[in-house]
Amino acid sequence: xxxxxxxxxxxxxxxxxxxxxxxxxxxxxxxxxxxxxxxxxxxxxxxxxxxxxxxxxxxxxxxxxxxxxxxxxxxxxxxxxxxxxxxxxxxxxxxxxxxxxxxxxxxxxxxxxxxxxxxxxxxxxxxxxxxxxxxxxxxxxxxxxxxxxxxxxxxxxxxxxxxxxxxxxxxxxxxxxxxxxxxxxxxxxxxxxxxxxxxxxxxxxxxxxxxxxxxxxxxxxxxxxxxxxxxxxxxxxxxxxxxxxxxxxxxxxxxxxxxxxxxxxxxxxxxxxxxxxxxxxxxxxxxxxxxxxxxxxxxxxxxxxxxxxxxxxxxxxxxxxxxxxxxxxxxxxxxxxxxxxxxxxxxxxxxxxxxxxxxxxxxxxxxxxxxxxxxxxxxxxxxxxxxxxxxxxxxxxxxxxxxxxxxxxxxxxxxxxxxxxxxxxxxxxxxxxxxxxxxxxxxxxxxxxxxxxxxxxxxxxxxxxxxxxxxxxxxxxxxxxxxxxxxxxxxxxxxxxxxxxxxxxxxxxxxxxxxxxxxxxxxxxxxxxxxxxxxxxxxxxxxxxxxxxxxxxxxxxxxxxxxxxxxxxxxxxxxxxxxxxxxx
Amino acid sequence: xxxxxxxxxxxxxxxxxxxxxxxxxxxxxxxxxxxxxxxxxxxxxxxxxxxxxxxxxxxxxxxxxxxxxxxxxxxxxxxxxxxxxxxxxxxxxx
Numbered sequence: 001x002x003x004x005x006x007x008x009x010x011x012x013x014x015x016x017x018x019x020x021x022x023x024x025x026x027x028x029x030x031x032x033x034x035x036x037x038x039x040x041x042x043x044x045x046x047x048x049x050x051x052x053x054x055x056x057x058x059x060x061x062x063x064x065x066x067x068x069x070x071x072x073x074x075x076x077x078x079x080x081x082x083x084x085x086x087x088x089x090x091x092x093x094x095x096x097x098x099x100x101x102x103x104x105x106x107x108x109x110x111x112x113x114x115x116x117x118x119x120x121x122x123x124x125x126x127x128x129x130x131x132x133x134x135x136x137x138x139x140x141x142x143x144x145x146x147x148x149x150x151x152x153x154x155x156x157x158x159x160x161x162x163x164x165x166x167x168x169x170x171x172x173x174x175x176x177x178x179x180x181x182x183x184x185x186x187x188x189x190x191x192x193x194x195x196x197x198x199x200x201x202x203x204x205x206x207x208x209x210x211x212x213x214x215x216x217x218x219x220x221x222x223x224x225x226x227x228x229x230x231x232x233x234x235x236x237x238x239x240x241x242x243x244x245x246x247x248x249x250x251x252x253x254x255x256x257x258x259x260x261x262x263x264x265x266x267x268x269x270x271x272x273x274x275x276x277x278x279x280x281x282x283x284x285x286x287x288x289x290x291x292x293x294x295x296x297x298x299x300x301x302x303x304x305x306x307x308x309x310x311x312x313x314x315x316x317x318x319x320x321x322x323x324x325x326x327x328x329x330x331x332x333x334x335x336x337x338x339x340x341x342x343x344x345x346x347x348x349x350x351x352x353x354x355x356x357x358x359x360x361x362x363x364x365x366x367x368x369x370x371x372x373x374x375x376x377x378x379x380x381x382x383x384x385x386x387x388x389x390x391x392x393x394x395x396x397x398x399x400x401x402x403x404x405x406x407x408x409x410x411x412x413x414x415x416x417x418x419x420x421x422x423x424x425x426x427x428x429x430x431x432x433x434x435x436x437x438x439x440x441x442x443x444x445x446x447x448x449x450x451x452x453x454x455x456x457x458x459x460x461x462x463x464x465x466x467x468x469x470x471x472x473x474x475x476x477x478x479x480x481x482x483x484x485x486x487x488x489x490x491x492x493x494x495x496x497x498x499x500x501x502x503x504x505x506x507x508x509x510x511x512x513x514x515x516x517x518x519x520x521x522x523x524x525x526x527x528x529x530x531x532x533x534x535x536x537x538x539x540x541x542x543x544x545x546x547x548x549x550x551x552x553x554x555x556x557x558x559x560x561x562x563x564x565x566x567x568x569x570x571x572x573x574x575x576x577x578x579x580x581x582x583x584x
Numbered sequence: 585x586x587x588x589x590x591x592x593x594x595x596x597x598x599x600x601x602x603x604x605x606x607x608x609x610x611x612x613x614x615x616x617x618x619x620x621x622x623x624x625x626x627x628x629x630x631x632x633x634x635x636x637x638x639x640x641x642x643x644x645x646x647x648x649x650x651x652x653x654x655x656x657x658x659x660x661x662x663x664x665x666x667x668x669x670x671x672x673x674x675x676x677x678x
Contacts, residue, residue: 118662124643131635
């Protein structure tokens with residue numbers, strides 16, 4: 001509902017401040033488009049914080065990327081020194097000068113050579129600058145460092161007035177200008193003047209804490225424009241300056257339902273069948289030697305095999321060490337390195353501050369565009385910052401990776417010491433999935449138990465699994481929950497063995513009983529057969545008696561009849577009887 | 585002009601007819617006439633008319649007087665109203 005008026009407001013914009021992009025990565029995001037077009041910008045900071053580089057990059061990138069000629073007026077370095085300095089960043093200043101895209105003017109001013117004899121002004125400088133601008137049609141101007149005038153000339157009143165006039169003159173000329181200034185004691189610049197006459201003030205700082213320096217950039221003011229107000233860490237490397245914008249992060253990233261396999265089948269099953277969500281963050285924590293790096297490597301290995309790009313930031317071991325160690329458990333990462341799917345970035349955490357780590361991680365990820373990033377281990381970062389600083393950095397990193405839809409796996413070393421447990425907790429609220437590997441000490445040995453502590457958005461297992469590192473990879477085995485509690489390692493093996501013997505003995509017992517039954521059956525059957533024959537013989541006997549009786553009866557009847565007949569002398573009757581029988 | 589004969593060779597850079605420039609011209613002329621009469625060459629250059637010379641001669645403040653001869657090069661800026669400093673700068677006073 002609040003969106004509508006916003007949109008209609010955007011549809012008819014009031015003419016706002018036009019901006020001139022610097023081309024310096026990150027700076028244009030913080031300033032919402034660049035430096036104020038046609039106005040002077042002050043870049044201030046103490047020695048060695050990158051003022052000159054920023055102004056040179058502004059001029060050179062203007063010429064190279066935006067086709068805007070520029071004038072670089074240096075009060076410190078000679079033109080030759082300058083071109084040598086920028087050559088280390090891969091810029092050919094001399095060529096740009098020959099092409100009339102850039103004009104370098106070294107202003108040499110030396111107090112010992114100058115005698116001041118009354119009133120003067122800086123028209124000479126104005127004329128020089130004006131001529132340089134007009135000769136190449138410059139749109140950009142950089143003056144580095146204007147304060148050197150104050151060391152060369154002594155009349156402060158004149159100089160201050162002329163400086164003020166210079167800013168106005170630059171505005172009238174319509175050039176976008178960067179003026180650099182040394183940091184003053186109590187004000188942003190030594191003269192305390194430039195910051196008031198500039199339309200935009202950028203403060204550079206080189207802060208050292210715990211012997212580690214972090215370069216920071218802050219926009220102190222920007223007339224007529226919104227801008228990021230935080231201190232932004234920046235990095236100077238072979239590509240020049242890169243600033244890391246940190247405030248543009250909002251909790252409105254698009255989330256994915258695609259799954260990324262962990263590379264361990266049984267772990268995927270614990271996580272609801274498919275693994276982690278794409279773009280999610282995974283924390284693997286555990287005590288020393290529990291196989292965190294192995295889990296991370298197997299994750300990388302599997303995903304490289306399915307042609308996903310992975311990036312491994314190692315803060316503890318060198319890539320060679322990791323490759324060697326992982327090959328011992330059957331994970332060959334070197335082939336992925338060779339075909340460019342995997343990149344290692346190993347650095348000691350103390351090499352630079354946390355913010356710089358973040359900037360360099362950003363840079364590498366933007367360049368390589370990996371699908372998967374591993375940071376191993378994040379707990380080592382604590383050596384360069386406090387727990388809260390590490391957390392703040394990781395929040396920003398996770399946000400950034402979510403935006404880029406990169407799945408990230410952190411490993412964290414958990415000691416039984418409060419500081420590190422804090423890290424766990426601090427980070428665990430941040431991540432989407434948390435795997436905890438814990439040593440289970442039982443029966444005089446240590447075994448690894450893996451728990452899925454949390455996994456947002458999936459029905460994950462609440463079971464503890466025994467985590468086994470074998471010669472050919474990682475395996476998760478169900479632990480035995482016996483009457484003695486959770487059994488792992490050899491106790492589990494023993495239990496399995498015991499069960500197997502039990503089964504064998506049981507089988508033996510059963511077969512013996514079977515045999516006995518069949519034997520009994522055979523005995524009974526034999527008995528039945530003999531009874532049967534006995535019965536048959538008895539039956540036969542009985543039958544025989546019966547038949548004999550019958551026969552006897554018959555014969556007796558016959559003889560009786562014959563006797564009767566004989567007694568009555570009726571032979572004829574018997575004849576008749578037989579005759580009638582015949583006719584019937 | 586014959587440079588070799590004269591001991592002093594001076595160039596004064598000015599900007600048109602600005603008050604400082606006008607004062608500087610008259611001041612240096614009177615100093616030269618008074619102390620170096622006949623022994624100097626004074627060139628006056630309007631930087632507005634030839635701006636490229638400003639970079640070549642490393643001009644920042646104006647007016648600027650550059651003493652090319654004798655001895656090492658020396659620069660004097662300002663309207664030359666402080667005669668003592670000008671004379672010291674030119675090596676007339678030590």
